[in-house]
Amino acid sequence: MSDRQSEALAASPGTSARKNLVLLVLCAQLFLDSMDVSLMGVALPEMQDDMGLSAEQLQWVISGYAVAYGGFLLLGGRAADLFGRRRIFFWATAVFAVVSLAGGLVTDGWLLIITRVVKGIAAAFIAPAALSIITTTFPEGPERNRAMGMFGLTGASGYAAGLVFSGLLTSLSWRLTFFVPFVVAAVVLLSVRGVIAPDGERTGRRPSFDVSGAVTATGGVLLLVFALTRAPEVGWGSAATVGGLVASVVLLVVFVVIQSRRTDPLVDLSIFRSRTLSTANIVGIAWACATIGWQFIALLYLQNTLGYSALKAGMAIVPMAVSILVAVNIAPRLIGKVGLRIPAVVGLLLQGLGILLFLRADENASYVTVLLPALIIHGLGNGTSFLGFNIAGVGGVADDKQGLAASLIQSAVQLGGGLGVAVGAAVLAAGSAGEVSTYHHAFLAVGIFSLVGAAASAVGLGASGPAGGAEEEPSAGEAVQPQPKAGLEGGRA
Structure with missing residues (x-):
């Protein structure tokens, strides 16, 4: 539009x-x-x-x-x-x-x-x-x-x-x-x-489509997600995994070189000058690593250790989904009052706490006293932090780059989800099958990602304050003077 x-x-x-x-x-x-x-x-x-x-x-x-x-x-x-x-x-x-x-x-x-x-x-x-x-x-x-x-x-x-x-x-x-x-x-x-x-009808010259950038970016991300997805099955040290990861890195490096030289790149690299946008993508990866990795491990634990049927396991997770609904309904008002940093940090800490509370679970864990509190705390943190980094990922971006900004934050979540599942699966594969301690190690591994996301949010999402005002980081040679921007704190380097 x-x-x-x-x-x-x-x-x-x-x-x-x-x-x-x-x-x-x-x-x-x-x-x-x-x-x-x-x-x-x-x-x-x-x-x-x-x-x-x-x-x-x-x-x-x-x-x-x-x-x-x-x-x-x-x-x-x-x-x-x-x-x-x-x-x-x-x-x-x-x-x-x-x-x-x-x-x-x-x-x-x-x-x-x-x-x-x-x-x-x-x-x-x-x-x-x-x-x-x-x-x-x-x-x-x-x-x-x-x-x-x-x-x-x-x-x-x-x-x-x-x-x-x-x-x-x-x-x-x-x-x-x-x-x-x-x-x-x-x-x-x-x-x-x-x-x-x-x-809307475009006026002026239509930007050319960056075919070489599209091929290298899509190929690099495909190989990366493919390698991460396959690694738990074929082994992290296998030729398929190592070869896939190396090839993906090479393609992504070539992609960055192409983007830096094109007039109409697939990804305008200058978009990453926004500290808030860059941080939002890092947080998105960490958030997804934690929550998607946890879901993968938790559903296996519920079915393989506690003996839940698939339907019962799915129903057991519903309270977490309800708490997510509550959180994302409250989060906009919270963000409007205190800005993005506090909700993101607190949300990720709560998400991590909910995951780490699964370390209390054993072969006969009570759903009401052990699992339910962890699910509710996880859900509240999950919903609060999710909205924060999504708003940060598209705020302050020109209309003609909104599709790019949206795809970047969603790519971060997809990449994080693949990585989280791969890490969880690798930890489970390395431990003794069926042992509760193996699940504990996996929960700990993915829970750490929430703490990483909280730290990144604290450092990179700007000073806390009402979301109606933002701080703009000046370019070299400009006076250091806060500039108001509606809706989001953040800055451009």
């Missing part, structure tokens, strides 16, 4: 109602994306029995989506900036709907995996487009914070709903876990053109 369109929208009657409709449609798609992730977990055993999937194929039903999602996010964000946010959101949602339907109809394991990979690619284009539509529709400050709070609340609700519905749907047929997302995506698709404003 252009500045002229934004001004016209702000001045028109019924603006608030229209904005709320936009937010509703975007949140519906986020709800679907979040639900789709948690729907798969409980359905995997039924898929394996029905289709005769091998252990490798079963892993790639999950990993294929994660690798594709993480690998194509930067490309998706840049495409939204160049070709139009609504256009990309619409067509990517259409692809998401089609492959959801196809996934429920196929009878071959590898075709099923292909639908998951394509769905991951579609989600990588949907997510930054949706987030950048929000950030260009709602101005920085309380209005955007409220919208981001609703966006985060929707994600938590979708994940919780997936945990509950996956067991119910799978008890009827695992194919419903594909058909239900198709129906929701189809409804969103029918709403897009009538609710979301058309993309």
